[in-house]
Amino acid sequence: QVQLVQSGAEVKMPGASVTVSCKASGYTFNSYGISWVRQAPGQGLEWMGWISTHNGNTNYAQKLQGRVTMTTETSTSTAYMELRSLTSDDTAVYYCARDWSGYSAYWGQGTLVTVSS
Amino acid sequence: DIQLTQSPSFLSASVGDRVSITCRASQGISSYLAWFQQKPGKAPKLLIYTASTLQSGVPSRFSGSGSGTEFTLTISSLQPEDFATYYCQQVNSYPITFGQGTRLEIK
Numbered sequence: 001q002v003q004l005v006q007s008g009a010e011v012k013m014p015g016a017s018v019t020v021s022c023k024a025s026g027y028t029f030n031s032y033g034i035s036w037v038r039q040a041p042g043q044g045l046e047w048m049g050w051i052s053t054h055n056g057n058t059n060y061a062q063k064l065q066g067r068v069t070m071t072t073e074t075s076t077s078t079a080y081m082e083l084r085s086l087t088s089d090d091t092a093v094y095y096c097a098r099d100w101s102g103y104s105a106y107w108g109q110g111t112l113v114t115v116s117s
Numbered sequence: 118d119i120q121l122t123q124s125p126s127f128l129s130a131s132v133g134d135r136v137s138i139t140c141r142a143s144q145g146i147s148s149y150l151a152w153f154q155q156k157p158g159k160a161p162k163l164l165i166y167t168a169s170t171l172q173s174g175v176p177s178r179f180s181g182s183g184s185g186t187e188f189t190l191t192i193s194s195l196q197p198e199d200f201a202t203y204y205c206q207q208v209n210s211y212p213i214t215f216g217q218g219t220r221l222e223i224k
Contacts, residue, residue: 045204047213059211095160102208103151107160
């Protein structure tokens with residue numbers, strides 16, 4: 001069965017960077033793209049971007065351009081999302097999700113990133 | 118960017134009720150719309166895609182309709198496990214956007 005297992009919770013200082021990993025199993029990794037979505041405490045869902053696991057092409061949300069990098073490692077079936085220059089506004093649960101016909105059909109369990117001094 | 122506006126933002130209903138949630142897009146998105154259900158502390162779950170196609174394993178009491186700019190999610194007979202927050206999402210064009218959510222609570 002399709003599974004996406006994300007890395008554990010992180011606490012970061014303002015200005016630091018964080019990398020969240022998303023390890024996939026149960027399917028051919030480079031056949032489906034991966035999206036990243038975040039959710040601030042008590043707030044709605046915010047799309048962060050998408051990466052093709054086939055060729056590495058990316059599409060990022062404008063507001064995160066320059067601070068976010070999404071990558072994949074086919075040998076380990078793992079996707080990564082790095083977010084730099086963190087502020088308290090980046091405190092959120094971060095989700096990876098696998099595409100299916102263009103829709104996010106399978107989701108990781110979420111990773112809480114807390115930015116605090 | 119395409120804005121999605123859900124209404125209502127909050128809905129109080131009873132088990133067995135029929136409820137509908139509307140999602141309006143700021144411009145036409147054909148049928149490139151999905152509906153998600155999210156429970157506290159859990160990842161969103163895909164319910165419906167391409168506006169009206171039920172995802173595998175989702176109960177048939179859920180249905181979706183619409184195209185262009187107006188879409189509806191209907192739950193025909195609310196069950197206790199349906200009380201959650203619902204989001205619409207458009208995948209017609211980047212950036213992908215979500216509605217603000219509709220919180221469905223037990224009356």
